[in-house]
Amino acid sequence: MAEYKKPENEAEFIENFKQKNPLMNSTQAHYESSRCLYCYDAPCMNACPTSIDIPLFIKQIHTGNVEGAAKTIYDSNWLGNACGTVCPTGVLCEGACVYNEQDVPPLKIGRLQNFATRNVIDSKKNIYEPGKENGKKVAIVGSGPAGIACACELRLLGYKVDIFEAKEKPSGLTVYGIAPYKITNEEVLDEISYLQNQLGFSINYNSEIKSKTQFQELENNYDAIFLGLGLGPTAYRNIPGEDKEGVFGGVEFVEDLRMNHNKTLVGDKVVVLGGGNTAMDVASESARMGASQVSLVYRGTKDKMGAYGFEYELALSAGVKGIFDASPIEILGDEKVKGVKFKRKNGEEFIIDSDMVIKATGQAKQKRFYDMIDRLELDSASKIKVDLDTNQTTNQKYFAGGDAINGGAEVVNAAYDGKLAAKGIHKWLNKNLK
Amino acid sequence: MADLSVDFAGIKSPNPFWLASAPPTNSGYQVMKAYDAGWGGAVWKTLGMPTINVSSRYGSVNYRDTRMAGFNNIELISDRPLEDNLREMSEVTKRFPNHATIASLMVDTREQWIDIIKRVEDAGAKGIELNFGCPHGMCERGMGSAVGQDPVALKTIVEWVMDVANIPVITKLSPNISHITDPGLAAIEANTDAISLINTVKSIVGIDLDTYAPYPVVDGKGSNGGYCGPAVKPIALHMLKDLKQHPKIKHIPISGIGGIENWRDVVEYILLGATNVQVCTAVMHYGFGIVREMEAGLVKFMDDKGYKTIYDFAGKALPNVLEWKDLNLKYKVKAKINEDKCIGCDLCYIACDDGAHQAIEIPNEGSRIPRVIDENCVGCNLCALVCPVENCITMERVDDGTQFKTWDQLTNENEIPNTWNDSRAGGKGHYVPDPLLALKEIRKDKSGERAKKAE
Numbered sequence: 019m020a021e022y023k024k025p026e027n028e029a030e031f032i033e034n035f036k037q038k039n040p041l042m043n044s045t046q047a048h049y050e051s052s053r054c055l056y057c058y059d060a061p062c063m064n065a066c067p068t069s070i071d072i073p074l075f076i077k078q079i080h081t082g083n084v085e086g087a088a089k090t091i092y093d094s095n096w097l098g099n100a101c102g103t104v105c106p107t108g109v110l111c112e113g114a115c116v117y118n119e120q121d122v123p124p125l126k127i128g129r130l131q132n133f134a135t136r137n138v139i140d141s142k143k144n145i146y147e148p149g150k151e152n153g154k155k156v157a158i159v160g161s162g163p164a165g166i167a168c169a170c171e172l173r174l175l176g177y178k179v180d181i182f183e184a185k186e187k188p189s190g191l192t193v194y195g196i197a198p199y200k201i202t203n204e205e206v207l208d209e210i211s212y213l214q215n216q217l218g219f220s221i222n223y224n225s226e227i228k229s230k231t232q233f234q235e236l237e238n239n240y241d242a243i244f245l246g247l248g249l250g251p252t253a254y255r256n257i258p259g260e261d262k263e264g265v266f267g268g269v270e271f272v273e274d275l276r277m278n279h280n281k282t283l284v285g286d287k288v289v290v291l292g293g294g295n296t297a298m299d300v301a302s303e304s305a306r307m308g309a310s311q312v313s314l315v316y317r318g319t320k321d322k323m324g325a326y327g328f329e330y331e332l333a334l335s336a337g338v339k340g341i342f343d344a345s346p347i348e349i350l351g352d353e354k355v356k357g358v359k360f361k362r363k364n365g366e367e368f369i370i371d372s373d374m375v376i377k378a379t380g381q382a383k384q385k386r387f388y389d390m391i392d393r394l395e396l397d398s399a400s401k402i403k404v405d406l407d408t409n410q411t412t413n414q415k416y417f418a419g420g421d422a423i424n425g426g427a428e429v430v431n432a433a434y435d436g437k438l439a440a441k442g443i444h445k446w447l448n449k450n451l452k
Numbered sequence: 453m454a455d456l457s458v459d460f461a462g463i464k465s466p467n468p469f470w471l472a473s474a475p476p477t478n479s480g481y482q483v484m485k486a487y488d489a490g491w492g493g494a495v496w497k498t499l500g501m502p503t504i505n506v507s508s509r510y511g512s513v514n515y516r517d518t519r520m521a522g523f524n525n526i527e528l529i530s531d532r533p534l535e536d537n538l539r540e541m542s543e544v545t546k547r548f549p550n551h552a553t554i555a556s557l558m559v560d561t562r563e564q565w566i567d568i569i570k571r572v573e574d575a576g577a578k579g580i581e582l583n584f585g586c587p588h589g590m591c592e593r594g595m596g597s598a599v600g601q602d603p604v605a606l607k608t609i610v611e612w613v614m615d616v617a618n619i620p621v622i623t624k625l626s627p628n629i630s631h632i633t634d635p636g637l638a639a640i641e642a643n644t645d646a647i648s649l650i651n652t653v654k655s656i657v658g659i660d661l662d663t664y665a666p667y668p669v670v671d672g673k674g675s676n677g678g679y680c681g682p683a684v685k686p687i688a689l690h691m692l693k694d695l696k697q698h699p700k701i702k703h704i705p706i707s708g709i710g711g712i713e714n715w716r717d718v719v720e721y722i723l724l725g726a727t728n729v730q731v732c733t734a735v736m737h738y739g740f741g742i743v744r745e746m747e748a749g750l751v752k753f754m755d756d757k758g759y760k761t762i763y764d765f766a767g768k769a770l771p772n773v774l775e776w777k778d779l780n781l782k783y784k785v786k787a788k789i790n791e792d793k794c795i796g797c798d799l800c801y802i803a804c805d806d807g808a809h810q811a812i813e814i815p816n817e818g819s820r821i822p823r824v825i826d827e828n829c830v831g832c833n834l835c836a837l838v839c840p841v842e843n844c845i846t847m848e849r850v851d852d853g854t855q856f857k858t859w860d861q862l863t864n865e866n867e868i869p870n871t872w873n874d875s876r877a878g879g880k881g882h883y884v885p886d887p888l889l890a891l892k893e894i895r896k897d898k899s900g901e902r903a904k905k906a907e
Contacts, residue, residue, distance in 0.1 A: 052517035055840055058802035061820065080516070116820075119795035120841060 024308025031280040051080035065114035068095035087134035096167040102131030144216040149176035157240040162190025164420030165246035167436025169219040179219035184226035197299040245418040249381035259349030268378030285374025292378035293323035305336040408442025454754035461646035465552035467492035472730035473556035480540025489740035493552025498529035500558035511657040511667030522683035545576030558583040585626040585651020600626030603638035610642030620645040648707035652678025681733040685711030696725030715749020723769035782855035785831040785847040793844035796820030800835035
């Protein structure tokens with residue numbers, strides 16, 4: 019293995035984590051956009067969780083109305099730039115493109131989308147202005163994609179919006195939890211600033227809402243509250259030895275990497291547990307950080323993995339080895355990790371030597387928050403129950419969206435949820451007026 | 453192997469590929485380079501009244517990923533000294549005695565015509581082409597298309613030329629006229645040896661959206677140009693057909709010009725009766741090298757069909773171009789969609805529903821494969837034309853081929869519909885019985901889809 023040398027500095031880190039989908043230049047965009055068939059009732063649009071009018075924005079790019087293209091995108095999706103980059107387009111819009119039916123490469127929709135959104139972000143030209151102030155206030159807990167989308171939409175409708183964010187940067191997992199070869203911190207933060215500058219919502223950083231009193235304060239001071247607080251830290255798996263030095267959680271590892279780049283400590287022989295997209299990211303990232311051996315171990319068969327096929331391929335191409343049908347039964351070592359013992363369904367046991375174990379086996383639900391809010395009902399999987407048309411929770415003053423209601427999905431799903439909730443809030447508050 | 457050589461009104465040429473009188477034939481250097489590349493002839497950029505050219509000169513129509521689908525220019529005839537041109541022409545005709553080097557001419561008075569014809573004959577030109585086509589600049593001075601649009605003036609000048617010319621004379625016509633046969637007949641009456649067409653079409657190719665000036669922009673202003681390139685081929689083919697079907701004109705050799713870029717274009721021109729072709733825009737776009745593709749394609753076509761010379765198939769399409777009144781009203785085709793090939797873009801559905809006869813529907817079962825409603829299909833071809841998949845939608849014949857009836861026959865039999873609600877007219881039952889209800893259904897479908905997705 020060892021396809022990647024351990025990055026010693028930022029330049030080497032950038033080289034190892036080269037962008038998967040670099041920005042198109044205008045010539046590429048011109049020719050690529052010329053290929054769009056402008057399908058009736060376009061399948062790409064139907065495949066998009068936010069229903070972006072894709073044929074329209076592609077045509078706008080082609081006719082030199084790039085700013086209009088960006089507006090078309092943002093009208094449907096407030097995280098248009100991030101989604102163009104990090105969306106699993108191969109299974110969404112690009113997967114639905116009719117060209118696939120005749121083995122012609124589908125339109126590069128994600129990259130065209132970024133071509134348009136980067137254009138307005140870089141030009142800093144405002145394409146929105148806030149709605150006329152309506153005197154009402156909404157609090158948003160969490161500045162992830164759901165919270166940001168909700169804030170933008172509410173500002174258009176004239177609400178005053180205050181976001182409360184536990185961390186020191188906005189945009190949640192988009193900045194803390196996505197593989198660095200998909201999107202850079204700067205790119206994520208540029209988009210948030212671009213939106214914030216023209217729509218004017220406030221974000222209070224390092225302001226975790228963690229007590230019943232704080233929620234009651236929000237209830238007293240705001241007309242409605244949106245919960246976009248995502249999921250918690252990596253869940254405890256009850257594997258013996260899980261507390262040894264050298265055992266990390268998947269999301270925590272990615273956050274460390276996103277913030278500290280080449281300074282992140284990565285072992286030489288890494289075992290990654292899990293079969294979801296985070297596991298694939300973590301495995302790829304360990305390889306790109308110079309680990310000489312990365313074993314991705316999943317308890318089920320390959321086809322049962324939750325990860326997209328292309329994510330697994332990406333991990334393989336980084337030099338990761340996939341091992342299936344093996345459950346971890348013990349993490350070995352004294353204080354420090356030395357290896358992981360696995361057991362197959364047929365009873366066979368084996369050990370993989372390792373100095374670092376990363377558990378990408380799912381995040382804990384933020385159940386503790388819900389206990390602080392009266393009448394907030396959760397479903398059997400500890401997800402917040404919401405009305406599908408409005409994202410209103412069982413406590414009418416609260417609305418919710420993103421991972422907190424879907425258990426962990428894509429940025430694009432969160433962006434949709436936030437927008438839907440904003441409309442729900444608007445509808446509910448105006449009904450109350452009458 | 454096919455013999456491509458031609459004898460065009462007495463002008464011999466190793467093949468039918470000539471360069472049109474235009475920027476690619478502006479100098480001896482270019483013409484010799486073209487002959488080296490494989491061109492059989494070249495009509496020299498028009499010599500004549502002294503001019504001065506502007507900058508810029510060309511504009512283009514770009515369509516989707518295609519540049520120069522249409523092209524226009526406001527460049528005038530050669531602005532180089534006549535002596536330079538004649539010296540180079542003489543050099544070319546000496547070095548390439550078997551190539552068709554033609555002098556294009558545009559002057560004003562009879563004396564000027566007599567003088568310049570003598571000069572180009574001395575320079576060794578194999579023929580003369582009379583430029584009665586340029587629709588910009590020179591026409592404002594009473595030449596070019598000003599002549600092409602006035603059959604009487606055209607006839608007079610051709611007569612002057614025929615009186616003195618010792619080499620074959622080709623009269624080049626302007627398309628900027630209602631009936632191409634009018635100037636065509638005038639040229640015939642003046643005894644021209646051949647005709648070439650078309651010159652460029654009067655055009656404005658676009659407007660700059662910031663300065664509001666037409667392209668090409670000359671110091672913030674512009675002028676109408678002459679349009680050419682692939683976009684004008686259909687206009688040229690039609691005019692060629694009109695001349696080649698005219699009883700008094702059809703015997704005359706015609707050189708076809710307009711949007712020719714590949715061997716297929718060449719074959720189409722020959723099928724409508726042209727016995728050589730002239731090319732300009734394609735060379736301005738891709739250089740002289742494109743003649744290789746034209747030659748290889750033409751040879752293959754002729755070999756495949758068993759033609760020895762281009763005269764074996766020249767004009768073969770002419771009997772098939774009729775007046776509308778002579779078409780068989782009993783012939784019926786209907787669209788057929790190949791479900792295996794269909795990729796589900798549904799462009800055929802929306803084109804037919806919004807732009808034609810509401811004869812295609814999308815089944816409700818969630819499939820995107822459209823279905824033809826046979827009773828509504830009038831066989832218009834639109835769906836097959838918009839379909840992006842080769843041979844996915846075909847137009848299948850549905851009549852039994854035994855009946856033949858034309859409008860002309862019906863007229864003679866006094867059977868044509870002649871009242872507003874005559875049962876003998878077409879289009880019966882071609883309407884949506886309750887449009888408001890149908891539109892409501894479409895709206896309902898749309899909102900239903902959204903609700904489904906939100907789940």
